[in-house]
Amino acid sequence: MVIQSSTPQRATPIRVLLTGANGGYGRTLLDQLRRLPDMTATQLVDPDVAGVTRMLRELGVADDLIAVPASADETAAAIAAGKTAVVADASAIDWASVEVLVEATGRVExxxxxxxxxxxxxxxxxxxxxxxxxxxGVALSAKAREKGLRYLPGDGDQPANLLRLTAWVLEVGFDIVALGKSSEYDLAFDPATGVVNQNGVTIDAPGLADLLELGDDLAATVAARSAQVAALKRSAAADYCEMNVVSLYTGAISDVEGMHYPVARPDELADLYAAREDGGLIGRTGSIDVFSMLRLPGEASFAGGVFVIVRTGDAVTWDILAGKGHVVSRDGKYACIYWPYHFMGVETPITIAAAVDDTSVIAEPRQHTVLAARAPEALEPGTTFRVEGHHHEIAGVAPVLIDPDGGEIAPYYLLSGARLVSGVAAGDLVRISDLADVPAAALAAYRSGLALGV
Structure with a gap:
């Protein structure tokens, strides 16, 4: 027996344009699209044309089906001939030959x-x-609606996955206390050696062996665990950015500016993210947060997955569910509903289809919070900011999630390529008025989104 999808096949495949094609995300999407007769990646945009071409060959695309056109007309001709067009920039895109753009450059401008x-x-x-x-995002989403188009966050990354899980949780009638995700890299701890491994970076933390259970004082246990792994960099700008995106679509905000970031095991999440009056960490219903997964040898990873903490109801009902292995707090008042995965581009075809078919359950975004930049130390005029590294971080400033404050606070990623025209004191936020050389179109979009209110 061959198991097949029951989804009706399209008369013509959805033509996909992928920007920022040469990376891990792009590869996972391109590999998955090759399995789907209803979708095809016809145009791939990346400055590293040679790298994208090499990747296509590695994925099994024959040389005679790869084109490197220099103009939009040449791209249109290549697509008409059944080829995949690999181009360096926007000048050679044929917009008439695409139904869905998947934007993955990670670069604001x-x-x-x-x-x-x-x-x-x-x-x-x-x-x-x-x-x-x-x-x-708020402005682009509004523009899409005005034009009868769809603008959607892509499944496979944590924000869209968490939004989809949240939509299900709300649809079945739960009251949400907290929602969030695990950080990208687990803390893999071996009690036999006392060593913690975080994506290849190891430290000695023998004290964790005595902290594998939460105990009665959750806050004290969390603090002690954090102290054991203080030498590791556990938070990243990417985490804050993803939670900011979730905030745009849900209205959820962080409980504390830096988020709690507890070192935790999945079966503890319903206790840790309970309301503070019930012994948990959360002081505000509907908080977004990130945790660092503590994993022992042989245990499965949370895999950068997503979770929602809900209030339970009937004690007998939830005792039954706990007996089936679901994560319920020790007092029975809270439960954790979670998806332990985010499969990157493997999942994005779900969103591509939803964009074309107008079947998304995602709400309209609003600028409920801003991902801002706080200066841990004083910054001098003339300082130039650069987005660098795997996590797209900016040296000299720390990402924080706060209220937009009328739009005067600079979004973190608007700092990309900008320079300070006035100094910023230690502990202060970078404001738009402090900056020159800000990407003008992106700044206008941010202000346009703010003007829509919440």
């Missing part, structure tokens, strides 16, 4: 321009670049 042009060209947008979403 370029990515915003791609998304904005796509909407002007009648093309739906699936946004994978959370950096762009955090600055311009």
């Amino acid at each position: 370029a990515g915003h321009a791609y998304a904005d042009t796509a909407l002007d060209s009648g093309v739906h947008v699936v946004m994978v670049s959370k950096e762009i979403e955090s600055v311009a």
Whole structure:
């Protein structure tokens, strides 16, 4: 017996344009699209044309089905001939030969321009670049609606997955106390050696062996665990950015500016993210947060998955569910509903189809919070900011989630390429008025989104 999808096949495949193609995300999406007769990646945009071409070959695409056109007309001809067009920038995109843009550059100025042009060209947008979403997502979503198009966060990354899980949780009638995700890298602890491994970085933390149970004082246990792994960098700008995106679509805000980031095991989440009056960490219903997963040898990872903490009801009902292995707090008042995965581009075809078919359950975003930049130390005029590294972080400032404060506070990723024209004192936030050389179109989009209110 061959198990097959019951979804009706489309008369013509959805043509996908992928920007920021040469990376781990792009590869996972391209590999998955090759399994789907209803979708095809016809245009791939990345400055590293040679790298994208090499990746296509590794994925089994024959050389005679790969084209490197230099103009939009050449791209259109290549697509008509059944080839995949690999181009370096926007100048060679044929917008008439695409139904959905998947934007994955991670760069605010370029990515915003791609998304904005796509909407002007009648093309739906699936946004994978959370950096762009955090600055311009509200405005781009509003523009899409005005044009009868869809603008959606892409499944496979934590924000969209958490939004989909949250939609289900609300649809079945739960009251949400907290929602969030695990950080990208687990804390893999071996009690036999006392060593913690976080993505290849190891430290000695023998004291964790005595902290594997929460005990009666949850806050004390969390603090002691954090102290044991203080030498590791556990938080990342990417985490804050993703939670900011979730905030845009749900209205949830962080309980504390830096989020709690507890070192935790999955079966503890319903206790840790309970309301403070019940012994948990949460002081505000509907808080977003991130935890660092503590994992022992042989235990499965949370895999950067997502969770929602809900209030339970009938004690007998939840005793039955706890007996089936569901995560319920020790007092029975809270439960954790979670998806232990985010499969990157493997899941994004779900969003591509939802964009074309208008079947998304995601709400309209509003700028409920801003991902801002706080200066741990004083910054001098003339300081230039650069987004660098795997986690797209900016040296000299720390990401924080706060109220937009009328739009005067600079979004973290608007600092990309900008320079300070006035100093910023230690502990202060960077404000828009402190900056020059800010990406003008992205700034205008941010202000346009703010003007829509909450």
